[in-house]
Amino acid sequence: MPRTGRNREANALDPTRSVVTLRLVDDTRAQYNFYIQRMKRFLLASFPQFVVNSEIHLPLTLEVCEAYLNYASVKRDKDGNDINPRMYNTYSTINACKSAIKYLYKEADKIPSSDLNILLKDFFSGYKRKIELLKEGGQMPIGEGKSPMSPAGFLFLSEKALTAKSDFALSTTAHVSLVMCWNLIARAASVASIRFDNMSWEGDALLVQYGRTKNDQEGTSCSPKHVYANPSCPWICHILSLSLLVFTRGMPTSGSTTLLLASNSQERFSEWLAKISAGYGDDIASMGPTATPCPTQTSTVTPHNQGLSSAKVRCPTSKTYDLWTMWWSGRSLDKAIPLRKLRRRDYKQTSEKVNFSKASTVMRELLSCTNLNEPDIVKMSQLARDLLFQSCFNQLCGKVFQSCNDSQVVQRRVDEMSYHTIYDLLKKASQ
Known part of the structure; x- marks a missing residue:
């Protein structure tokens, strides 16, 4: 029987189990259990042999998993019927279904077969592209989730x-x-x-x-x-x-x-x-x-200690905000000059030349999000430039994430991304 039924009193008697339980927060565990209950209702209606004593019987066959994923991908009313016209759930919703399946196996101390892992990987790669095609065709809204406060x-x-x-x-x-x-x-x-x-x-x-x-x-x-x-x-x-x-x-x-x-x-x-x-x-x-x-x-986005810290002519990897600050005002602590005053030929090492080229590309894309020119920005106070950075960076990320919805990137904190990451996303978006 899956361990999901064990209550917190039992965990309190088992210190090791208590610590292991913390690998997931309560909200995530509740979300997984919600999708598991939904899967159970589907199995009772279509594959009742896989529900034994009100518990899902593992392992599930590939046919059952594929049928459930197809079922879960379509939006339904409260009675489980298709909505007319047919509408599809977002990628993040179906990705949660995949995570719930893996959670179900883990809680039951079972290992998914290699064929099941391949099925999940292939299905979600294809589903991600399907969603993007639906968005491109106007059949789904571009944005997912909550809207930001104005x-x-x-x-x-x-x-x-x-x-x-x-x-x-x-x-x-x-x-x-x-x-x-x-x-x-x-x-x-x-x-x-x-x-x-x-x-x-x-x-x-x-x-x-x-x-x-x-x-x-x-x-x-x-x-x-x-x-x-x-x-x-x-x-x-x-x-x-x-x-x-x-x-x-x-x-x-x-x-x-x-x-x-x-x-x-x-x-x-x-x-x-x-x-x-x-x-x-x-x-x-x-x-x-x-x-x-x-x-x-x-x-303001927090200035970080690492990166762009040498008094010599260097352009190491850093957070995008640090690049922005160094581009306009340099760094008074170590007397580093503003990067905007440098050119690629000023760097001796090839790696520094490459970094500067990528930094220049990212800055060019950031500045394309504002009508202000360089002399006007140079005259700004640090606070005003910080506000301008927030505006430009938010707009740039909005464009990039709409063009290439990479789940591994989207799950990261945006303000922690280096300018190298932003550069790579820009390249992917242009392909």
Whole structure:
């Protein structure tokens, strides 16, 4: 019998099992179990011999797996019937079905056959291309998943939080959660996990770091985010919002939790957001999602220590943001000159020449996303250039990911991508 039936009390008695269980977060495990239950209903209707004592009997034949994948790829109503006209599920949905099948085998201590692995690989390679053809033909929307909040929507919600006439404690929590989600480009769950211990000062910047995120469960790449004050628009100033929170609630005392917000802050924020959305649905809908950056957004992608650090003429691999910074202002710490003043012939090593060529290509593509010319950008402040980078980088990634939907790339944090990765994606998109 699969181990999915074992409860947490049993795990508590087995420390090793408890640790092994942590390889998947609860939400992921719940998602897999949802797809397994869906598979069970399909098997009961089409292949009942593979359901024994209400459990899926393994191993599944290739015929059964292929039939299930074909069934799962089509959108259906609540009774399991095809929707007319026929519509297909997104690649990410079917990819979750594949992961659920592998999870089912793993929980049952069984190894999928090599033929099954080949079937899964071939099916999903073909399905990915099928989805792209449907998008190209206008039969499916280009974008998948949730739409981003527009700057107008963000400013609207901030105003509603600050002008609340009741339940000020909830409004204060909602405003802090909203501003932090926006400025840190973070999920509400990530913001709810931030502790006072995760924040510190570096010059005039507030450093915020997560213990882990949805895309980085081990916390190995949770680089700190730098946030600056915004005196021009105090109603969305991250630091001012935090100051009001601390002023009204105080710092944590000895023995109390060090969470910045309450342990149920995510649920309270969701309730507040649902209430505002219900009351002002038409207003929010009119603000629709847009890729235009908010001119008053003050967070920046974190500058990293590695890469572009030599005072000599070098162009090593680095994060794309570091390339952007080094391109315009160099690096005062080691007196490195701006890369825009250099040419390929200035480099001695072949590897440096190649890096510079790739860096130049990426910068050219970034600048194609703005109408500003080089002299105007050079005159900008660092903060203004950071905002311009966010706008250009978001637009460039939008173009690239629509052209080449590489799952291994999409699953990575975009702000962690090096300019080499962006260059490779640009090449793939042009093919």
